[in-house]
Amino acid sequence: MNTKWDEENIEKLLTQAPKIQDHRSKEEIFAKLQAAGAFEEEPVQQPPVTQRKRRSYKWVSSIAVAAVVTCGVGISMFINMEDEHDKASNIAMQNENEQGSDNEAAETEAMGGASTFAADDVMTARTAIPNDSSPVYEDNVGDGEVFTFSLAGEEDVSIPSAIVIPREKLVEDLGKEKPSQAEMYNFYAPKLDEKGFGFEEQHPIAGEVTEDGQELVIALENPENQPMDKTIKETFPQYDEILLEKGASASDQIGLATMSLGQNYSYYLFTQQDKKYFVQQPEAAYNHVDEAILGMTGHATEKYESAIVEGITFTVTTADYVHVKFDQPLDLETIDYVQAKHMLEGMMLTAATFKQQIIFENIVQTVWDRFDFTQPQPIPVAPNELPLDIIQP
Template sequence: MTHKPFDDEQLEHVLNNAPKLSDHRSKEDILNRLMADARLQDNSYLQEAIQQPKEDEQKQSNSSIQEERTTRSKLRKMPIFMSIAAVFALTILVGSMVMNNDVGHKDQASTADTATYSTLQEDLSPKEAATQDEALQSPIVAEHERMLSLRSSVYEEDVKDAVVFRIGLAGRDAESVPMTYVIPNERVATDFGTEKPSTLQMYEKYAPQIDEKAKGFTDYHPYKGELKEKDDKLVHVLPKDNSYDVASATVNEYKGTLEDTFSDSEYTEVEIQNEDGTPYEFSQEGEPSPPMSLTNAKHYNYYIYQDGTGAEYLSPDFRQTFANVTEALILMKNKNDDVYVSVVPENVSYTVTEEAEGVVVTFDLPLDLTSMEPIRATQLIEAMMLTAASFDQQLRLNNVVQESWEGFDLKMFLPKPVGPNKQYMP
């Protein structure tokens, strides 16, 4: 990647005219994760970027190198790693403009944007331009673009060298919101050694590390009482005085977090017990609690949930279930309460058909995704994908103006998400 400093006015113009991305993480959080991500430490492109200039630059005279470094230092006034981060950010933003043009945004690109980008390219020598083009295609830039994507769910490509840790966080409305944490294999190996940890072991290790209040949720985990394994079951021994049995809403919240945390695990059910080993009787139910199944698939549709900090997540609407995928997708247009917001704009209508390969949503009028805010368009697509996935089906969208969006090939059936609301452990 070239180290030639950009003119301040050119840089400011490019940034001001770049596509508006929506990301709720802080800049410090993103930078720290990139620098600490074990998957990137052996990446040759990253090492090349943070070490000395390339071999051809090293052959220049020492005085020229010192002069360039001095000039760069005066212009930037920041540590070298922040300079690298700035160049990466610029590369991604410029790359995003090119990508958006390829997926049908050419009509929105302004003459000023094109002129500025052309000027930057003309300022580079052929060798520098080739180097920059190569950098745009490099795995490290692709990784940065992936991490800054508007996608919020986890997919198979995200867990090639990682494992998934699921947990239900308690929202301000006494409802569980499912989270899917992606943890690199290296970290799991460091934490547990060569032996594969159980879901309960992962919960006991990672749940206490989540700052729920900072995320706008209730300080809920780890659970009060004792969790233990019993054959293929999980047993939760509740203390005599607990906050889970205060009202019907708190009972539903408690069971919802259990479901979001331990479903899709090796456990078939959860037994809720008193300290003496007898089944716990919730005051709102009036009878001993039967074992809670973790294997019966729950069929949900997905809405937008906003936490106390303003961050948005995709979540079932008070865990309402549906008999079939057509009903679930059609009813996503409804606004049922003041807590969850539909991902479907009021002026958008569609029909649903089921085929052998999956479920097909056909919009009545051509849907132009660029007419929506980018994050809203992505939430619409992913919420429908998650709804179809809860029925173990794939989704295809018909009558969309764009052929691709955020890496999704809209001409084909879309992949089934592994889980909603992608997160990374602190």
Template sequence: MSHEKWDDDKIEQLLSNVPKIHDHRSKDDVLQRLEDEGVFDDEETNIIKKKKLNWIPFTISAAAIILFAVLVPSFMKELNQTSEVSEESLKIESTEDISKSEEEASELMDNRAMMTMDAVNLSTAVYPDELEGKTIFQLGLASDAADSVPVTVLIPNERIMEDFGKIKPTGVDLYNKYASLFNESAIGFAEYHPYVGEITEQKQQVVHTLPNNPPYDAGSAGPAMYEASLADSFGYYYEEAVLLDETGAPFVFSEVGMPSKALQLKQQYNYFRHTQADGSEYLTPNFRLTFGTVEEAILGMKEENNDIYQSVIIDGADFDLSVSGDIVIVTFTEQLDLMNYDQQDAMQMIEGILLTAANFNMQVQFNNLVQSEWQGFNFTQPLPMPVAANEISYDTVLQ
């Protein structure tokens, strides 16, 4: 077969050279002849029609391929440009979102930290509104520094009724019942109670009848720690403590060499922080140093004069004092944000001042604090006067 290309002119020239054929039959004869031969059967007609139409899909397909070839590169270029812009936008948005998320997370953590600190009660002092349905029991425990640390337990009145058959036992009743049950070692103290001898009472006095050679007469520190312990154990209930020997005469400490006088249990101390060997911290008087005025006592809390007791006044918390009636006004010289400090340290400062003022039967109004409310305190008004220091859980020390 020749591979020469044919065009329309050649075809027309060839057709013009073909001999002309004449058919003298009528149209009816030709038509009849075609029908007789089955030219117009349906199947063959369809084949003819299909052959005529086959070029159409091919043409459409070819046109589609050409169109696709032209449009796709342009489309892909535009798509890539759009993708690049989108990626860049996403990067910017992602960076902004991450930064925003980090800020929100940091703020949330700060808020949660503040909420957590507020949720945890850092107070260790006992206030009047906590006494409902409970009875105060106090002890002066022997500290690692050979001094007394006051602690307080709130005993449920159901236990009081069970043990005494009445709601209001005396301080001596409470001591004689619970001192021997108190688990001092459970909170890191040496066993010191109950006192040897006999504990009784008369009016506003607690009376301790001591045997010969009691353990409290050993060394120069022995009597001082013993007397401090008596003040911490009975100062809430009585005015004085009387020390007698077995004959009923005033007891004579060998270190003192003279009969004991009635010991005044209610004294005007200020409060410092004492840390036990196990790391536990307590608010306690500084070796029982007493003061004549509340201003002297609170201002004296700024000064440390030994290694045993640390000031509870936090760094940068300078203040001025004034007194109005039975209220001590503590005004910080610069506005103080308690959240900038260790929260336990801040609480010890607030409660140390409150306990010191309470020894003078006075309340405290704090001024120039950032916080108007903090840890349950409302600083817009004078704070309640605490009744005792260093609360210990009843379940921890009494079985």
């Protein structure tokens, strides 16, 4: 074995040592070594120069190599230990962050679940509300037909009502999918269970109901004892003209009257058996839609309750549509749900008597319940939808 060591051999040995890779500055490494106490050892006492003995180059060289290697390995181990410590700290911090994120996500999910639950509760509460005074809309009719009629409520109040009859039942009962109102009335009016639903009996009208184009002809057997005017108009709102005739004798076949359809009324609310219905207030008639909507306040009585929520004011203008603008921003979520719905639908029904659509303005919500306030509201087909089982088999 060659035991001769010189600078060349030492350099060669050092090149074979493991390479140390560290991107930290010298100052940072020095600070870490200093903090670790690497420079706190007592200096080695050297003997006086006169007492030193000449050592062989071999021994000195061996010590130098060992020192260099030891120092290099020591620094490497220290750096590696520092790296492992930093890695461990980073992993711990990462775990804490991940755990915090998981907890935050869990909290967020819980809050989201709570929000969903709250929203579901609201929807459940709304669906649990009795379906008072709900108009019929075109998108609810489907491929069926709307059968309209007027019911006799308490205190001589006329309640316009409607039933959506499915196509299958129309085909089964009348042999056609699209019967006229006159045909539906002649078949279904005798089957109406008016008393069973808390109303006075007044259907069918004693007489013959026929259709002549857009004109409805009612030949009354006994006009003096039959419901007239408003009741007939609410039973047959689809016709532009209604002709009433006597049928007692041939000399009386001249028309009694052609009902005037020019006057309309504001919709109010009437309560019967703890249920509210939309009804027309007959004490004030209007020729213009803006007057009729503004007339939804100011004519309340013990029988007729205004559908406008107390304290809410608005203006009405007419152009391409009827524009109802609330004087103050209207937040519907701060109002009782049923009252808010009655107010909006009462206005829509009042405008519908003039065959007009409403655009609501200055409402906080863009979409609420079935309403999209960015669009003109649909014209309700009829007020006060009743269940199909009011028609007896």
